[in-house]
Amino acid sequence: MSVGERVDLCRFVTCGSVxxxxxxxxxxxxxxxxxxxVDQLEHVETASERRGDGYVNLALxxxxxxxxxxxxxxxxxxxxxxxxxxxxxIIADCPGHVQYTRNMVTGASTADIAVxxxxxxxxxxEQTRRHTFICSLLRIPRLVVAVNKMDLVDYSQERFAEIxxxxxxxxxxxxxxxxxxxxxxxxxxxxxxxxRTMDWYSGPTLLGRLEDAPLESxxxxxxxxxxxxxxxxxxxxxxxxDYRGYAGQIASGSVRPGDEIVVLPAGRQTTVAxxxxxxxxxxxxxxPLSVVVRLADDIDVSRGDMLAPVDxxxxxxxxxxxxxxxxxxxxxVERGRYLLRHTxxxxxxxxxxxxxxxxxxxxxxxxxxxxELNDIGRLVLxxxxxxxxxxxxxxxxxxxxxxxxxxxxxxxxxxxxxxxxAAG
Numbered sequence: 001m002s003v004g005e006r007v008d009l010c011r012f013v014t015c016g017s018v019x020x021x022x023x024x025x026x027x028x029x030x031x032x033x034x035x036x037x038v039d040q041l042e043h044v045e046t047a048s049e050r051r052g053d054g055y056v057n058l059a060l061x062x063x064x065x066x067x068x069x070x071x072x073x074x075x076x077x078x079x080x081x082x083x084x085x086x087x088x089x090i091i092a093d094c095p096g097h098v099q100y101t102r103n104m105v106t107g108a109s110t111a112d113i114a115v116x117x118x119x120x121x122x123x124x125x126e127q128t129r130r131h132t133f134i135c136s137l138l139r140i141p142r143l144v145v146a147v148n149k150m151d152l153v154d155y156s157q158e159r160f161a162e163i164x165x166x167x168x169x170x171x172x173x174x175x176x177x178x179x180x181x182x183x184x185x186x187x188x189x190x191x192x193x194x195x196r197t198m199d200w201y202s203g204p205t206l207l208g209r210l211e212d213a214p215l216e217s218x219x220x221x222x223x224x225x226x227x228x229x230x231x232x233x234x235x236x237x238x239x240x241x242d243y244r245g246y247a248g249q250i251a252s253g254s255v256r257p258g259d260e261i262v263v264l265p266a267g268r269q270t271t272v273a274x275x276x277x278x279x280x281x282x283x284x285x286x287x288p289l290s291v292v293v294r295l296a297d298d299i300d301v302s303r304g305d306m307l308a309p310v311d312x313x314x315x316x317x318x319x320x321x322x323x324x325x326x327x328x329x330x331x332x333v334e335r336g337r338y339l340l341r342h343t344x345x346x347x348x349x350x351x352x353x354x355x356x357x358x359x360x361x362x363x364x365x366x367x368x369x370x371x372e373l374n375d376i377g378r379l380v381l382x383x384x385x386x387x388x389x390x391x392x393x394x395x396x397x398x399x400x401x402x403x404x405x406x407x408x409x410x411x412x413x414x415x416x417x418x419x420x421x422a423a424g
Contacts, residue, residue: 008215012144013092013108015135016117017127021148025117025185026093029207030082032192079107086211094131104131105138105325105414109400112215114140115206116167120153120182124166130360132171133376137323137416139393142177144209150198151184157200170363179209224312225253225261226287226390226398228343229305233292245276245292246301251343251397254286255293255307263299264306264388265316271296287397304345306388306398314388314398315420320381321355322415323392324403326371330412332379332403333370338412339404340383343397348384348406355380371413378418386423392416 014022080091092107108114114135118128135143145167153159160182171178181190182201189195192207204212230248255261259272274294275285285291293307301307308314326332332351340349355378357368371377392399403413 009088009090010113010210010213010215011090011092011111012113012115012210013094013104013111013135013140014115014117015094015104015108015131017119017122017125017131020117020119021185022093022117025115025146025148025183025191025206026080026091028185028188028191029091030080032188033082033084033207084207084211089210105134105327108135108138108140109396109414111135111138111140113142113144113210113213115210116143116145118145118147118163118167120147120149120156120159120163123163124170126360128167129170129363130374130376132167132174133358133360133363134325136171136174136176137325137376139396139416140176142213143171143179144206144213145178145180146185146206147180147182148185150182150189151187155182155184155189155195155197157198160201179203179213181206181209223252223287223395224314225255225259225307225309226251226314226395227255227293227307228345228398229301229303229307230344231303232301244298245294246307247290247292248344249290250285250287252287252395253309254284255291256284257281260310261295261307262310262313263301264308264314265386266300266305267316268299269310270299304343306343306345308388314390316386316388316423317420318383318386318423319352319421320383320387320389320415320417321378321419321421322381322401322417323376323378324371324413324415326373326375326377326413328405328410328412329373331370331372332375332377332413337406339406340381340387340401340415341404342387342389342401345385345387347387349381349403352380352382354378379415381415387420389417389420391419393418 014026016022082089094104094107116132118124147160147163164180182198183190183206185191189198190205192205194205227250228248229246233245233247235243255272255275257272257274261272262269272293273296275282276292306314334351334354336351338349340347354368356365357371357375357377359366368377390398399417401415402411405412
């Protein structure tokens with residue numbers, strides 16, 4: 001890689017059922033791609049010996065919590081960066097236990113690729129289906145299915161083919177690209193290097209799939225400009241007496257001085273006077289850069305407002321139809337009242353009705369009067385104040401929200417907007 005050459009950043013999430021080998025796979029990726037420091041490896045060797053594993057347990061490279069190491073499971077989402085000569089990566093290692101599905105939603109929400117692990121002995125199970133369906137809701141465009149522990153089924157081509165057929169049958173109709181790779185994370189087969197014991201498989205290794213997969217991030221820059229205002233900058237100093245800027249992170253698209261924009265939800269129009277960073281003014285700024293936007297007119301703009309192009313604004317709405325992953329032990333109920341946090345704006349929301357709940361096994365829609373822990377359902381929500389929103393399929397950043405308990409500030413659910421009903 002030459003000096004100054006741009007290397008893409010790929011975010012991927014590993015998910016699947018408990019004990020499918022997610023942490024071991026990530027440890028193998030890090031170890032075989034020479035990303036493990038000598039002192040880290042020595043620590044893992046010592047911990048493996050103390051546990052009586054009988055081998056160097058690479059899963060311990062990512063199982064960071066003491067409770068995880070003691071139980072041999074992943075509880076929290078572990079983020080790990082690594083790089084090859086072709087691409088930089090950030091891995092989100094998500095827990096497989098049903099009760100930690102909420103953590104999986106968090107880890108997958110920003111992913112470009114989802115790596116779905118399947119234990120070759122067990123095949124496609126309920127948690128495989130749940131995580132795959134959540135990935136489809138989150139609009140992750142590519143799934144790389146790693147059929148793991150092939151060493152425990154004698155590297156059987158027939159067993160691999162059977163699991164591949166089951167998975168493809170389940171995802172038939174999903175708007176997603178699927179690659180399937182037979183691997184053994186424990187021994188390293190088809191993870192970074194091709195397997196000598198599975199010569200019947202001639203496709204790329206898992207790392208090869210991750211390096212070659214096209215990323216959606218470049219296309220995201222073609223989405224309309226969206227800028228949720230996080231902070232109003234007023235220095236109140238003699239040097240900058242009349243300075244007024246609006247700070248935040250560009251959620252999508254790009255902005256230039258001279259662009260005509262509208263301030264939502266109020267609908268006031270103006271022109272961008274300048275786009276600034278700590279390094280000075282910029283001729284153009286793209287998502288996800290954090291900037292200060294200055295406007296040509298002195299108009300009322302506050303935290304929670306959104307700047308958007310005049311010709312491609314977000315929908316101003318007080319009613320959204322959304323798919324929600326419920327993350328609380330307390331059920332979501334019709335007429336329930338929650339705080340809804342969307343970008344930098346927070347309003348009260350009432351569940352007008354539950355349209356349906358999803359049966360993960362059959363991918364069927366069924367009637368429901370409440371959503372329980374880990375349920376996925378479609379809701380109609382009415383809000384106390386207007387939101388400037390997009391459908392999640394069009395813009396992840398402005399099409400997503402979380403529901404919060406008003407009393408405890410606990411996050412209860414994650415939502416993806418299917419339709420923002422324009423305010424009348």
